[in-house]
Amino acid sequence: MTNTIFHGFKKKIQGKIKVPGDKSISHRAVLLGAIAEGETTVDGFLMGDDCLHTMKCMRQLGVRIEKSGESLIIIGNGIDGLSEPVDVLDVGNSGTAMRLMIGLLAARPFYSVLVGDASIHQRPMDRVVLPLKQMGADIYGRSNNRLAPITVNGSKLHGTEYHSPVSSAQVKSAILLAGLQTEGTTVVREPELSRDHTERMIRAFGGSVLTEGTVHTITGPQKLTGTHIKVPGDISSAAFFIAAALITPDSHLIIEDVGINPTRTGILDILNSMGADISLENQRIVNDEPVSDLVVRSSSLQGTEIGGDVIPRLIDEIPILALIATQAEGQTVIKDAAELKVKETNRIVTVVSQLRKLGADIEETEDGMIINGQPGKPLKGGDVNSFGDHRIGMMLAIASQVANEPINVERTDSIAVSFPTFNELLESVR
Numbered sequence: 223m224t225n226t227i228f229h230g231f232k233k234k235i236q237g238k239i240k241v242p243g244d245k246s247i248s249h250r251a252v253l254l255g256a257i258a259e260g261e262t263t264v265d266g267f268l269m270g271d272d273c274l275h276t277m278k279c280m281r282q283l284g285v286r287i288e289k290s291g292e293s294l295i296i297i298g299n300g301i302d303g304l305s306e307p308v309d310v311l312d313v314g315n316s317g318t319a320m321r322l323m324i325g326l327l328a329a330r331p332f333y334s335v336l337v338g339d340a341s342i343h344q345r346p347m348d349r350v351v352l353p354l355k356q357m358g359a360d361i362y363g364r365s366n367n368r369l370a371p372i373t374v375n376g377s378k379l380h381g382t383e384y385h386s387p388v389s390s391a392q393v394k395s396a397i398l399l400a401g402l403q404t405e406g407t408t409v410v411r412e413p414e415l416s417r418d419h420t421e422r423m424i425r426a427f428g429g430s431v432l433t434e435g436t437v438h439t440i441t442g443p444q445k446l447t448g449t450h451i452k453v454p455g456d457i458s459s460a461a462f463f464i465a466a467a468l469i470t471p472d473s474h475l476i477i478e479d480v481g482i483n484p485t486r487t488g489i490l491d492i493l494n495s496m497g498a499d500i501s502l503e504n505q506r507i508v509n510d511e512p513v514s515d516l517v518v519r520s521s522s523l524q525g526t527e528i529g530g531d532v533i534p535r536l537i538d539e540i541p542i543l544a545l546i547a548t549q550a551e552g553q554t555v556i557k558d559a560a561e562l563k564v565k566e567t568n569r570i571v572t573v574v575s576q577l578r579k580l581g582a583d584i585e586e587t588e589d590g591m592i593i594n595g596q597p598g599k600p601l602k603g604g605d606v607n608s609f610g611d612h613r614i615g616m617m618l619a620i621a622s623q624v625a626n627e628p629i630n631v632e633r634t635d636s637i638a639v640s641f642p643t644f645n646e647l648l649e650s651v652r
C-alpha cells in the first residue's frame with residue numbers, strides 16, 4: 223500500500239496536457255476486437271489496471287493481443303474463436319470488466335469463473351445476472367447469485383425484453399453483448415440514458431443496435447469485423463485537472479483530445495451552470511465519438527443542484543464535483559445518486575468522511591450529499607484515505623490545491639486503476 227503527500231496550496235495550474243485514454247472505450251475496444259473477425263488496432267488504449275485486467279482475461283480466453291509501439295493489436299477469430307479458460311478470470315477492481323464479460327460469456331459454450339478484488343466481491347452482480355437468466359443463462363454467484371465469484375455455464379440464449387431498474391451502461395452492455403450472439407431480438411430499456419459507447423462501438427465494428435430514446439434493440443446473431451479504434455482522452459480523468467484549474471487562482475489549462483460524448487458531459491453542463499470558464503475548441507468526430515480540446519481558466523463558482531437525468535452522465539465525477547462545491551459560493555445539493563453506494567467504495571460515505579477531515583462543510587444524505595461552499599477559506603491538511611478507490615484518491619490529491627497544509631493520501635496505488643500517470647501529470651502543470 224502506497225501513500226503520497228500532496229502539497230500544492232495555490233500552485234497555479236498551467237500548460238497543455240493530454241489525459242490517458244477513455245476507460246469505458248478501452249474496455250469495449252478489447253472486448254469487441256476479441257470477438258470480431260480479423261485484426262483490430264487500438265490507438266490510445268488506457269494502460270490502466272482495470273483495462274489491463276480485461277486484456278489479460280481476453281488472452282486467457284484464447285485471443286492474441288499484442289502491443290505494437292503505442293498501439294494494441296487484437297487478432298480476433300470471431301465469437302467462436304473464444305475458448306474455455308483454464309483458470310479463473312480475474313477482473314481486479316473493475317466492475318465494467320466483470321459485468322460486460324458476464325454478458326459476453328453467458329452465450330459461449332463453455333464454463334468460466336470470474337473473480338476480482340475485495341471491492342469487486344462486494345459489488346452487486348445480480349443486476350446483470352437477473353436479465354441474463356431471463357435470456358436463459360446459467361449463472362451462479364455467492365449470496366443467492368448476487369456476488370462474485372461468479373460462475374458462468376455458457377448456454378444457448380433467447381431474446382428478451384428487459385426493463386432495467388437502474389441507468390447503468392454496464393447492465394445495458396452486458397445484455398447487448400449477450401443479445402449480439404443470440405438468435406432473435408433483445409430489447410433493453412433504461413430509466414435514463416447511460417453512456418452509449420457499446421452501441422457506438424458495435425456500429426464501428428460493422429454491427430447494428432437500434433436506439434430510440436432509452437430503448438435499445440439488438441437482433442442477433444451478428445458478426446463483427448475488425449477495425450481501427452482511436453480512443454479519446456477520458457473526460458472522467460480530465461475532470462480532476464479541470465477541477466484543479468477552476469479552483470486555483472491564475473490557472474489556465476488546455477486539455478487536448480478529450481472525449482465529449484453527450485452521455486458523458488454532465489460534468490461540463492453542471493460546471494457551466496456554476497459559472498465555470500471552460501471552452502471547447504477543435505471539436506471533431508473520431509470513430510463516431512465526439513472529441514474536443516478543453517480550455518479551462520480559474521473561475522468564481524456558484525453552488526447548484528445536481529440530480530435527475532444528469533446523474534448517469536456524471537456519475538464518476540461526483541467525488542470531484544463535491545470538492546469543487548466546497549469552493550463555490552452557497553450550497554450544492556447532490557441527489558438521486560444512490561448508485562454511488564455500489565461503486566469501488568460507498569462514495570457517499572468516502573467523499574463525505576474524507577472531505578470532512580479536511581474541514582469541508584459537507585453532509586451525507588440518503589441519495590447524495592449537501593455541501594456548503596466556503597470559497598476563500600482554505601481546507602486543512604492531514605491524513606486521509608482513498609480506501610482503494612481511484613477516484614477518491616485523485617479527488618483528495620486535487621484538494622491539496624486549496625489546503626494550506628500537506629495532505630497525506632493513503633492507498634494512492636489505487637489511482638493506477640484509471641490514471642497511472644496522474645501524479646507526474648499533476649506535477650507537470652503545477
Ligand SMILES: O=C(O)C1=C[C@@H](OP(=O)(O)O)[C@@H](O)[C@H](O)C1
Nearest residue numbers: 246318389390391392393537538
Ligand atoms: O460502462 C462503463 O464503462 C461504466 C459505467 C458506469 O457504471 P454503471 O454501469 O454501474 O453505472 C461507470 O460508473 C463506470 O465507471 C464505467
Ligand SMILES: C=C(OP(=O)(O)O)C(=O)O
Nearest residue numbers: 315316317318319538565
Ligand atoms: C465505477 C467505476 O468503474 P467500474 O464500475 O468499472 O469499477 C469508476 O471508474 O469510477
